[in-house]
Amino acid sequence: MQAKQRITILGSTGSIGQSTLDVMARHPGQFAVHALTASSQVDLMLAQCVQFKPEVVVMVQEAAGRLLADKLKSEGLNIPVRWGAAALDEVASAPEVDAVMAAIVGAAGLSPCLAAARAGKRLLLANKEALVVGGEVFLAAVREGGAVLLPIDSEHSAIFQSLPEDPSTWQRRVHKIILTASGGPFRARDPISLKDVTPEQACAHPNWVMGRKISVDSATMMNKALEVIEARYLFGLEPDQLEVVIHPQSVIHSMVQYKDHSVVAQLGTPDMRVPIAYGLSWPERMVSGAGALDFHSLAAMTFESMEDHGHPARFPGLKLAWATLKGLPGSCAVLNAANEIAVAAFLNREIRFDQIHDVNEATLNAVASVRPENLDDLLSLDRLSRDAALKLVTRWR
Numbered sequence: 001m002q003a004k005q006r007i008t009i010l011g012s013t014g015s016i017g018q019s020t021l022d023v024m025a026r027h028p029g030q031f032a033v034h035a036l037t038a039s040s041q042v043d044l045m046l047a048q049c050v051q052f053k054p055e056v057v058v059m060v061q062e063a064a065g066r067l068l069a070d071k072l073k074s075e076g077l078n079i080p081v082r083w084g085a086a087a088l089d090e091v092a093s094a095p096e097v098d099a100v101m102a103a104i105v106g107a108a109g110l111s112p113c114l115a116a117a118r119a120g121k122r123l124l125l126a127n128k129e130a131l132v133v134g135g136e137v138f139l140a141a142v143r144e145g146g147a148v149l150l151p152i153d154s155e156h157s158a159i160f161q162s163l164p165e166d167p168s169t170w171q172r173r174v175h176k177i178i179l180t181a182s183g184g185p186f187r188a189r190d191p192i193s194l195k196d197v198t199p200e201q202a203c204a205h206p207n208w209v210m211g212r213k214i215s216v217d218s219a220t221m222m223n224k225a226l227e228v229i230e231a232r233y234l235f236g237l238e239p240d241q242l243e244v245v246i247h248p249q250s251v252i253h254s255m256v257q258y259k260d261h262s263v264v265a266q267l268g269t270p271d272m273r274v275p276i277a278y279g280l281s282w283p284e285r286m287v288s289g290a291g292a293l294d295f296h297s298l299a300a301m302t303f304e305s306m307e308d309h310g311h312p313a314r315f316p317g318l319k320l321a322w323a324t325l326k327g328l329p330g331s332c333a334v335l336n337a338a339n340e341i342a343v344a345a346f347l348n349r350e351i352r353f354d355q356i357h358d359v360n361e362a363t364l365n366a367v368a369s370v371r372p373e374n375l376d377d378l379l380s381l382d383r384l385s386r387d388a389a390l391k392l393v394t395r396w397r
């Protein structure tokens with residue numbers, strides 16, 4: 001019998017983290033949990049510990065860690081609890097770990113991703129911001145550590161599934177990559193009225209249930225901008241070979257168009273357990289828990305160009321993907337930091353929905369772009385950009 005794969009889940013209490021545990025629970029003979037990590041959600045983490053019996057738990061916030069440790073003791077569970085962000089790097093790179101699911105939201109996930117990459121792990125990447133910020137530094141860590149980087153974002157999993165197995169053939173064979181976008185909750189809304197959007201409206205995505213940050217990003221289309229940058233790094237094509245088309249039904253998760261104009265696409269129900277199961281089982285396949293597409297009852301699949309929907313008035317953020325990719329590599333990190341600050345400020349009702357883009361654009365103009373060489377460079381650029389964005393938020397709120 002094959003040994004069980006030991007997994008660390010970074011961000012196990014989030015939407016992707018919970019779906020990952022759901023898939024793993026369907027294959028108890030195949031997977032064991034090494035570590036679960038979260039920021040501060042004690043009760044959910046306690047329930048996950050009772051069910052999955054990890055070897056170690058990390059709570060980033062100390063008070064939450066201490067509380068969890070007490071509760072585990074009361075349950076009679078002898079599981080060590082660690083706290084502080086440095087512990088994330090340790091459980092991502094521990095020698096007994098085979099695979100790491102990177103499901104933290106935002107640049108906070110960069111350092112443990114790099115630790116896992118350097119330690120040569122199989123790295124399942126949902127945390128797109130880590131690659132957007134890390135860029136070439138991230139890819140170098142994967143190369144040098146001999147890690148295997150597998151995309152979990154549904155579009156990138158779709159592209160990966162539609163590409164030939166040998167990455168050395170991609171540049172030669174591929175004409176372009178076409179990312180599909182649902183268009184989010186405001187696809188057909190009058191752009192003028194976007195200034196009145198509330199956090200509740202922005203978080204109500206028509207097709208996917210997700211964390212609050214990515215839900216807001218889907219509503220502004222900054223999620224698609226981040227995904228264009230993510231695709232650039234994952235698949236190594238030129239920015240002009242990346243295209244976005246609106247496909248409101250989210251049945252086609254993305255496509256690859258080859259030099260002969262043949263198009264290969266990946267289809268399925270909109271359920272993140274499909275790309276998660278593929279990442280966990282690659283190159284094999286296993287049961288994910290997702291429903292099957294029923295082509296007999298499937299209504300029409302439709303497509304719309306960004307221009308038809310008032311682009312750039314409706315989704316001005318999308319174009320920033322190509323603008324930053326054509327600038328110095330650090331500008332993607334600046335954009336991501338600005339967007340994290342702007343989204344948090346919007347969710348806190350400090351700025352309007354349409355001001356998210358204003359913060360992003362103004363921060364890109366305010367922070368000088370650089371070429372980061374290592375994690376320290378990236379983290380200081382991230383901090384500088386957050387400070388600049390916060391200043392703008394304070395001025396505008």
Ligand code: NAD
Nearest residue numbers: 011012013014015016038039104105108126127128210211
């Ligand atoms: P979420 O908000 O539901 O969960 C985030 C997780 O990260 C939680 O476990 C939280 O405790 C942890 N976390 C938050 N801040 C942290 C910090 N500073 N340090 C350490 N841990 C922290 O988010 P989600 O929707 O699961 O998304 C996670 C990532 O996956 C994001 O990068 C998102 O873009 C990406 N993603 C999500 C989906 C989806 O369907 N939810 C789809 C594709 C990609």
Ligand code: MG
Nearest residue numbers: 153154155227
């Ligand atoms: Mg996606």
